[in-house]
Amino acid sequence: MGSGKSAAGEKLAALLGWEFIDLDSYIEGKIGRSPELIIAQDGETRFRAIEAEALRDVLVMHQLTGENLILALGGGTIMTRPLRRLILEQTCCVYLKTSEEELRRRRPEGGRWDPERLPVYEQAALTVITDGKTPQEVAEDIRLRLIENKTV
Numbered sequence: 684m685g686s687g688k689s690a691a692g693e694k695l696a697a698l699l700g701w702e703f704i705d706l707d708s709y710i711e712g713k714i715g716r717s718p719e720l721i722i723a724q725d726g727e728t729r730f731r732a733i734e735a736e737a738l739r740d741v742l743v744m745h746q747l748t749g750e751n752l753i754l755a756l757g758g759g760t761i762m763t764r765p766l767r768r769l770i771l772e773q774t775c776c777v778y779l780k781t782s783e784e785e786l787r788r789r790r791p792e793g794g795r796w797d798p799e800r801l802p803v804y805e806q807a808a809l810t811v812i813t814d815g816k817t818p819q820e821v822a823e824d825i826r827l828r829l830i831e832n833k834t835v
Contacts, residue, residue: 698826
């Protein structure tokens with residue numbers, strides 16, 4: 684939370700002319716409750732099951748239509764082993780690396796930096812440092828890196 688996934692994702696989608704989906708917003712639209720409320724009412728295990736189904740739905744939908752997509756995932760999505768495999772093998776995963784200090788600056792009410800997740804995040808195809816950058820700058824950085832890697 685606080686790395687700028689949604690803001691940079693929207694900017695990147697606009698730069699590329701692709702669709703943008705925030706998975707948490709998609710879930711909220713589908714279920715009618717926010718991820719935080721689902722976790723509070725039903726528990727994290729139930730939320731992760733809903734999240735897994737939503738991710739598969741979105742990916743299959745875009746594979747069938749052939750439309751390109753920028754997808755912002757919650758920080759815990761990739762921690763579920765089957766989803767991690769799906770994400771790393773079927774997408775160009777981008778890790779928005781943000782320091783703990785920067786997260787505190789952006790979200791004084793409680794940005795979260797979880798060292799246990801770092802080894803998993805670092806498996807992403809691209810890592811982009813977000814400290815001191817606007818969402819537009821992060822999006823432009825990602826776009827250039829995707830072009831360099833001939834991903835787009």
